[in-house]
Amino acid sequence: MLLTLIVLMAMVLSGLILIQMNLIKTASDIREEQFDQMVKGALKRVVDQLELHEQRIARESARLGRFPGMDNVPGSFNIFPRQGAGGQITSSFQFRYSDRQFYGSFQEEYQVIITDSIFPGQNPGQNSPPNDVSSFEQLHEFGFNLERRREQWLKDMNWSNYKILLEDRTLDQRIDSVYLAQTIDAIFNESGIELDYRYAVRSSNLGQDRFVMGSPGYNPSRKKEYPSLLFPYDYNGQQPNYLYVYFPQRSGYLLRATGFTIIPTIIFTGLLIAIFVYAIMVIFRQKKLSMIKNDFINNMTHELKTPISTISLASQMLEDGSITNTPKTIEHISRVINQESKRLSFQVEKVLQMAVFNEGRLKLKFKEFDLNKTLQNVLNNFELRVKNKNGVLNSNLIAENAMIKGDEVHITNVIFNLLDNAVKYSNGTPEITVMCENKNDHLIVSVRDNGIGISKEHHAQIFDRFFRVPTGNVHDVKGFGLGLSYVKKIVDLHNGKIKVESAVNKGTKFSILLPKLKK
Secondary structure: OHHHHHHHHHHHHHHHHHHHHHHHHHHHHHHHHHHHHHHHHHHHHHHHHHHHHHHHHHHHHHHHOOOOOOOOOOOOOOOOOOOOOOOEEEEEEEEEEEEOOOOEEEEEEEEEEEEOOOOOOOOOOOOOOOOOHHHHHHHHHHHHHHHHHHHHHHHHHHHHHHHHHHHOOOHHHHOOHHHHHHHHHHHHHHOOOOOOOEEEEEEOHHHOOEEEEEOOOOOOOOOOEEEEEOOOOOOOOOOOEEEEEEOOOHHHHHHHHHHHHHHHHHHHHHHHHHHHHHHHHHHHHHHHHHHHHHHHHHHHHHHHHHHHHHHHHHHHHHHOOOOOOOHHHHHHHHHHHHHHHHHHHHHHHHHHHHHHHHHOOOOOOOEEEEHHHHHHHHHHHHHHHHHHOOOEEEEEEOOOOOEEEEOHHHHHHHHHHHHHHHHHOOOOOOEEEEEEEEEOOEEEEEEEOOOOOOOHHHOOOOOOOOOOOOOOOOOOOOOOOOHHHHHHHHHHHOOOEEEEEEOOOOOEEEEEEEEOOOO
16 A cells, blocks of 8 residues: 555656656747747848848949949039030930849930020120020929939939949958947847847858858857848849857856746755655655564563563462472562562663653753763673673773763663673673773773674664664564663763674674763
8 A cells, every 4th residue: 555655656746747847848948939039030130231231332322323442433414515606405315224134124215405595606705685484494394304313213223233233242342340240239239139149250152161250259169050141132142141140158048037937846846856755754764663663562562571470470379379388489489579570660661761762851960970980880780790691891991081071870871781782692602891992072982792793784773762683583682672772862962972883793892972071
């Protein structure tokens, strides 16, 4: 059931993560596409502006009658040349243009015959007789109409010829670099493109890519380039000339632009994953704790049931009339009852003691004491128990100024617990060494034995409540799994540290680091 629940939760979480990732990618793609379209539109405006600029040059050249960069004198039209001192003046005007492919043909011819107002034989400076006023009005009207037609013809037709001539120039002649830089900057600002950019004009005529003009040190490397074809409306057809632009900080800009949607999504997705992982850890921890508690309850039942059974059996022996109630027998049975009662009381006290720890109601009584003396007292009391097993208890209390501030009773219990484990888990004849030495501003108390040892995989678990190192089918060592948990809590409350060094069948060494009392 638990495994099914975890699998379902993992599937749901994976689906949510995939959806979030897809939304993030979609948002990023949309923002990137918007930026790309904005840049392409701006470049299209730049190219159109260059085209319009060249058209303006062509119109101006047509109006002035000279080609840009040439020193020829503009052409003039002598509309009314004088033919003599008198008589008729004939002026002929003829405009022709023919282009079978594009324009068709255009032709106008005007011929005006006007009688000169100066009489024959009369000097121009002399007084002239009255003239026909309508002839001069007609001449003025004709000149005005002729100029208007000429201007219209230049606008509609003649400037295109100049435009075609302008297209034959090289690319660096067709484009003014200063005008190009100003145009790009102005149009990018109008389009809202505030990123730093680099641009270049390149030509690929004759299969050779050539840098014509642009930003110094133009090198896009792996940056995305935006190309735009230059002069796409040329009469002679499109040429492989392009305007390129790239943005050195494009990636960072897009990330910042989409960050308002991406960052919260990433944060919440990360929190969701962390909560899921934490929930799974809690589930497994609770399952493990439940198993440990069940083992503890079974073990405690056995531990409490043994002394109770012994006391019950002893009392039945006293009540049984078949056994001679001699003083020696009564003394023996009384001693058994007393020992088992103490044992039962000790086991109950352990359970109550851990309950006090868990509820945080334990209050230590700190005072200054000599750790060497406390250790010596513990060793003196414990030596008899080691000798009963034909073991050896060595001591090496070499620490100088071993004064500490702590609860002497609980520190004594800590040492007793470590020595008790060293005897219980001894491999044959116990050989135990207790050492106390200085290390900077701390005292190190170590208890080494030659017991069965602890595998490395259990080193981090031996200080957990109710945990007991698995020993297979061997259950000759009794206990609740509370001793080392108690030791760890007392050491922590004294601002100390405890570590274990052990290997299977090679013994175990517990080291306690306690702060030394400063002078």
